[in-house]
Amino acid sequence: MEAAPAAPHDPAEIELIINAPEQMRELGRRLAKLLRSGDLVMLSGELGAGKTTLTRGLGEGLGVRGAVTSPTFVIARVHPSLGDGPPLVHVDAYRLSGGLDEMEDLDLDVSLPESVIVVEWGEGKVEELTDDRLQVVIHRAVGDTTDEVRQVTITGLGERWADVDLSVLSA
Numbered sequence: 616m617e618a619a620p621a622a623p624h625d626p627a628e629i630e631l632i633i634n635a636p637e638q639m640r641e642l643g644r645r646l647a648k649l650l651r652s653g654d655l656v657m658l659s660g661e662l663g664a665g666k667t668t669l670t671r672g673l674g675e676g677l678g679v680r681g682a683v684t685s686p687t688f689v690i691a692r693v694h695p696s697l698g699d700g701p702p703l704v705h706v707d708a709y710r711l712s713g714g715l716d717e718m719e720d721l722d723l724d725v726s727l728p729e730s731v732i733v734v735e736w737g738e739g740k741v742e743e744l745t746d747d748r749l750q751v752v753i754h755r756a757v758g759d760t761t762d763e764v765r766q767v768t769i770t771g772l773g774e775r776w777a778d779v780d781l782s783v784l785s786a
Contacts, residue, residue: 639669643671643675649784664753704726750771
């Protein structure tokens with residue numbers, strides 16, 4: 616895992632180059648150390664970019680129960696904490712066509728204060744839940760390729776993330 620080439624550094628944003636799925640999981644484990652109850656993490660990226668792999672690492676880092684797998688067909692899974700940390704709510708909004716109205720059926724606004732909520736494919740659907748969120752965009756080569764390299768941009772939005780130094784994720 617390495618930081619991307621020089622760009623103006625903003626402590627609320629970092630770009631990383633990930634070279635293998637295990638590095639993506641490790642990024643999730645590191646990211647989990649920055650998360651707390653009430654955090655919303657939005658994941659964006661093409662199919663196969665590594666969103667669920669990153670979330671698997673988050674689950675490991677948060678110490679939650681159950682295997683973190685894609686919730687595509689069940690829409691949302693709750694992984695209770697095995698310790699005193701927050702539960703992980705993992706949502707896959709890919710099949711949901713509506714905005715927050717359709718998401719309201721999941722009661723994410725009720726779960727948010729005591730959970731870490733990770734939403735794959737949440738753009739245009741969950742932003743109204745909170746002004747404070749972490750946006751993770753994963754870019755990969757598209758087409759017929761076996762390239763494992765991913766460019767990950769993590770941006771902290773809102774007051775919650777204003778003073779968080781995301782550069783610790785590149786360590």
